[in-house]
Each structure stands twice: as C-alpha cells, then as structure tokens.
Amino acid sequence: MVQEFNDIAGFLDHGFDDVIDVRSPAEFAEDHVPGAISLPVLDNDERARVGTIYKQDSPFRARKIGAALVFRNAATHIEGPLAHHDGGWRPLVYCWRGGQRSGSFAWMLGQIGWRAETVQGGYKSYRRLVTRALYDDPLPYRLVQLGGYTGTAKTALLPRLKARGVQVVDLEGAAQHRGSLLGGMPGGQPSQKAFETRLVQAFQGLDPARPVLVEAESSKIGARILPPSLWSAMKDAPWIEISAPLEARAAYLAEAYADVLADGDRLREKLSFLIPHRGREVVAHWSDLIAAGDHQALTVALAAQHYDPAYDKSKRATAPDVRAVVRTERLDDSALDAAAAEIEAALQSKVI
The missing domain is CATH 3.40.250.10 (Rhodanese-like domain)
Structure with a gap:
C-alpha cells in the first residue's frame, strides 16, 4: 500500500x-x-x-x-x-x-x-x-522574541523556561551554532534542509493559542538561513529583553565560550575578519589579551567593542517592540531561575 x-x-x-x-x-x-x-x-x-x-x-x-x-x-x-x-x-x-x-x-x-x-x-x-510549512504558509504561532546583549544567557534561559511550561523553540540548538562570529559548535552545522526539518519538528504539537518564545536572531544563524515564514513571524513579534551588567556578561561568556577561547590561534584567525569593521588596533589589542590568556578581559573587550555596538546598530535598524525588560545583576543559576520566573510572568501578562 x-x-x-x-x-x-x-x-x-x-x-x-x-x-x-x-x-x-x-x-x-x-x-x-x-x-x-x-x-x-x-x-x-x-x-x-x-x-x-x-x-x-x-x-x-x-x-x-x-x-x-x-x-x-x-x-x-x-x-x-x-x-x-x-x-x-x-x-x-x-x-x-x-x-x-x-x-x-x-x-x-x-x-x-x-x-x-x-x-x-x-x-x-x-x-x-x-x-509549504516554512516558506509558503504563514506560521500559525504567536512568537515572542527574547532579546538582550550577547552574554545575557538567553540560550541558558530557554531550558529553564521550558521546564516552567513555557513553549520554547531553540533556534540556535536547531542550527548547532551560537549565532555569532565565534558561535561554531563541534560537529558543524546541519544542512539547510536538515535545519528546516528540525524546525518543523520543534514547532510540531505546540499550542497556537499560547505564545512561543524564541531567542532574538538575525536572518541567519551561522550559515543557516531562517525560512521566510519563520523570519516574517519573528520580525512582527514583540520582545522581552534581558539586561545584565557588562562584567557579569563577560564572565558568563568566558565560561560559555571556553572551548573557543582555549584555541588561541583559531580565535585570532576568526577575529581577524573583524579588522575592516573594528580596526586593526582594536583587533591587535584582542590578540594581546589572547596571548596573555586573560579570558575575562578579552570577553569584556569583545562585548564592549564589538558585540554591544553590533547589537545597538541592529536594534536601531529593526526598532523591535520591547514590551518588558528583565534586569539581573548576576547570571548564576539562582539569578537565571529568578529571571526565568519574571519572563514567564511577562508572557502570561496582558503586556505581551
């Protein structure tokens, strides 16, 4: 048959x-x-x-x-x-x-x-x-984007929110990439077709009447392109933004990107692509910090001199509809649990 x-x-x-x-x-x-x-x-x-x-x-x-x-x-x-x-x-x-x-x-x-x-x-x-599901038909879900500077532990918040019953789709997990120049993961990315299969599987069974939280992304995650129906829904989605001090974010980045920071030669090679954007002197300073093994100072510099300006530029261009801001002074487990509770409350409020 x-x-x-x-x-x-x-x-x-x-x-x-x-x-x-x-x-x-x-x-x-x-x-x-x-x-x-x-x-x-x-x-x-x-x-x-x-x-x-x-x-x-x-x-x-x-x-x-x-x-x-x-x-x-x-x-x-x-x-x-x-x-x-x-x-x-x-x-x-x-x-x-x-x-x-x-x-x-x-x-x-x-x-x-x-x-x-x-x-x-x-x-x-x-x-x-x-x-048809990702290119032709409108996505039948009400998305909410979780925004914030690099290092605000957005990815780490997703499983905490899912455990609280929030509908979550981990786009970076599906793409096997952390969504930045240094975001590559072991094993590389899936093909575009396999990425899209992961997306339809992730959305399958979700309740269209309830919001679905996704991490704020550009139209590409690494080399993988967000399909048109998903990208259109994301552009129209309201935001919840997570905010944390630079030092806390830098400490989190140093831990989250430990695998990348450990390979100094490869890190220098990747950062060299930013010379046209950030200038030779700035990138040379980053290289000195790599040579000194000062990962905390390096992540502070990368956030302040590259990631934060790039985020601010993107935000000015897209003008997202930020409905709530969740502020945390720390990014340890207890602080992330508290932030997840606030995000859940915001999703349940009439503000979103």
Missing part, C-alpha cells in the same frame, strides 16, 4: 512502528524524516554507478544491475537489523521519490508478512510539505 500525506503534521504523526529511509547514506545525511532509520538499498558508490549506466549506457541495463544490488542489500538488512521483528511489524518505507528503491524493498518485506507501506512521492513529498 501507498501512504499519501497532505500536511507536515500528518507526516510526523504517521503512526507506523518504524520509518525506513532506503536512500543512499549521503542522501540520508543531508536530511531525512525525523526518527527514520537508514537502511540503504544502494550505497553512495552503487547509486552513482547505476545512475551513470542509466544516463550513458542503457536504462534497461541500469535497472537490471540496480535490482540485483537492491535485493542483495535488502537481504542483508533483513538478516541483520530487521531480524528481530515479529509478524505484526508495520514499517513505512521511503526513497527519493517513492519509486523503485522503496517499492522493491517494501515488496520484499511484504512477502515475508510484514505490513510495509511506501510514501507517495517519497522524500520529495516530505520536502514539499516542509517547504
């Missing part, structure tokens, strides 16, 4: 025991349906080889060679990762566009007695639904 999904909610709440992605490992790595397991019926080299034969030699020969590879690889999966399933198992199988790879694998599973079904249109139909 073939399953057809009309919206992203239906796709994500599919009701099957497992979702199996039979595309190549490279296709799976770029993006896949949330929760899918990768059981490729053609690996990267095999897929390239069959495609070349199809285009340059003979479609019939390509299908014949491809079929042999598909069933050989499928047999390996059945004997291996699928061997423990009983007769009632119900998997959903998809490939690139719902064609031969998923159809062949699902047929084999069906011959065993498993209730396998395929996705009409395959991954391409899933991707169309993601695009």
